[in-house]
Amino acid sequence: MLAELFEIASSSDENRRVPMARAKSTGEQHSRRERSRPSRISGVYVISVAARLADMHPQTLRKYDKEGLVSPQRSEGSRRLYSDSDVERLRVIRRLADELRLNLNGVSLVLDLVRSLTDIVSLLESSPEVSDTRAARVAADELRQILSYVGAV
DNA sequence: CTTCTCACA
């Protein structure tokens, strides 16, 4: 359906023998860079860790990947690497599916809409000529309500 | 990736 809208650049699929540094199934991979204030700590997690953070089973994450709901980066060995935003996205999916009882097609549709609405809110707030109008403020406020209801804060 | 279970209509 609309799932093909999400595309994350995948690196080259070279199946070279890269010595995997202690392939621990639990624990974070890579270091955490604290770039100019810890406003955003970027973590990278293997599927088992990401599943635990999102309170899901690893098989569910594989299925979501296959369905195009979440497209994690891949390592050299084609292992899925989930970012913090991927985990956050998984939590939104869990809310949409568990609480709102949406099926996966509904979830992907809502996620598409969330992205569009987020962009529209940004546009409404971008330039003063727009954001200073009453209509823009009302519209942006309404969209933010919808986004927070969906859980996309 | 395929198979199996479970819920549901």
Added chain:
DNA sequence: TGTGAGTA
């Protein structure tokens, strides 16, 4: 009993 979601 066919389909979708999650799991083994």
